[in-house]
Amino acid sequence: MKTFIASALMLLAPxxxxxxxxxxxxxxxxxxETAKAHAKTNPTRATRIAKAEPPSSRSLLRSATTQVxxxxxxAEAALSPxxxxxxxxxxxxxxxxxLGAYVTLKADPASPGHFDVEGKGFKYRMAPVATTTxxxxxxxxTGGAVWLQIANKSMLMDQKxxxxxxxxxxxxxQTLVAEAMKKNPPPSLLEPLPVAKK
Numbered sequence: 001m002k003t004f005i006a007s008a009l010m011l012l013a014p015x016x017x018x019x020x021x022x023x024x025x026x027x028x029x030x031x032x033e034t035a036k037a038h039a040k041t042n043p044t045r046a047t048r049i050a051k052a053e054p055p056s057s058r059s060l061l062r063s064a065t066t067q068v069x070x071x072x073x074x075a076e077a078a079l080s081p082x083x084x085x086x087x088x089x090x091x092x093x094x095x096x097x098x099l100g101a102y103v104t105l106k107a108d109p110a111s112p113g114h115f116d117v118e119g120k121g122f123k124y125r126m127a128p129v130a131t132t133t134x135x136x137x138x139x140x141x142t143g144g145a146v147w148l149q150i151a152n153k154s155m156l157m158d159q160k161x162x163x164x165x166x167x168x169x170x171x172x173x174q175t176l177v178a179e180a181m182k183k184n185p186p187p188s189l190l191e192p193l194p195v196a197k198k
Contacts, residue, residue, distance in 0.1 A: 079113040079127060086128035087113035089136050091149065091171040098168035103156055105147070117147055117156065122165055152178040 055063075079087070092105045092115070101119065108114040108125075115138060117124045124145045126138035136149035144160035152174050156166040170178060 082130050083128045084113050086130065086136055087115075089149075090115060090128070090138065091154075091173060093171065095154065095169045095171050097166040097170075101166050101169075103147075103154075103166045103169050115147075117145070119156070119166060122156075122158075149174075152181055 087107075090105065090107070092107055094102055094104045096102055103117060103119045106116045106118075108116060113127060115126045117126050117138065117140070122145070124140035124143045124147075126140045126145070126147055129137045129139050131137045136147075138147040138149075139145070144158060145165070146157045146159055148155050148157070152170070154169040154171075154174065155164055156169070157164050
């Protein structure tokens with residue numbers, strides 16, 4: 001839906017610009033006569049009237065572009081109820097990762113469901129994306145970064161370069177889950193299921 005809105009706004013931008021740059025009708029002769037009469041009685045007002053020109057096509061195009069960009073940003077900022085539900089599960093704060101690295105996740109109070117993800121050498125603005133596995137996934141589509149959070153760990157990946165920026169990141173809650181999994185490991189997916197005796 002967001003992509004559709006953004007595409008529609010981008011297609012309409014040239015039409016807005018052309019509509020706003022169409023030539024203005026010529027001033028009526030009576031208006032010119034009124035301006036001349038005012039010039040004789042009040043020369044400063046006449047100067048202001050003479051200086052009032054229609055805006056240039058460049059300024060109109062800039063205005064239309066700004067309006068389209070604002071519309072695209074509003075479409076991107078609007079999250080679905082499912083995405084907002086995912087955002088509620090994101091663990092925020094300073095999260096320790098392997099090799100002494102840290103990743104800091106902060107929720108943006110002005111834009112619900114959006115997060116600032118920072119660490120040494122990177123900073124991303126992320127929003128939740130629905131997954132089929134149930135894992136929490138945040139993406140920065142312009143930066144190409146992905147934050148994946150499962151029950152016992154998280155990781156930050158740079159999809160553009162195809163590398164992990166931070167791995168084995170664990171919040172205090174995830175550390176507890178990881179410890180519980182060590183004590184009572186889940187069954188392996190590769191082992192055959194036990195056969196029930198008859």
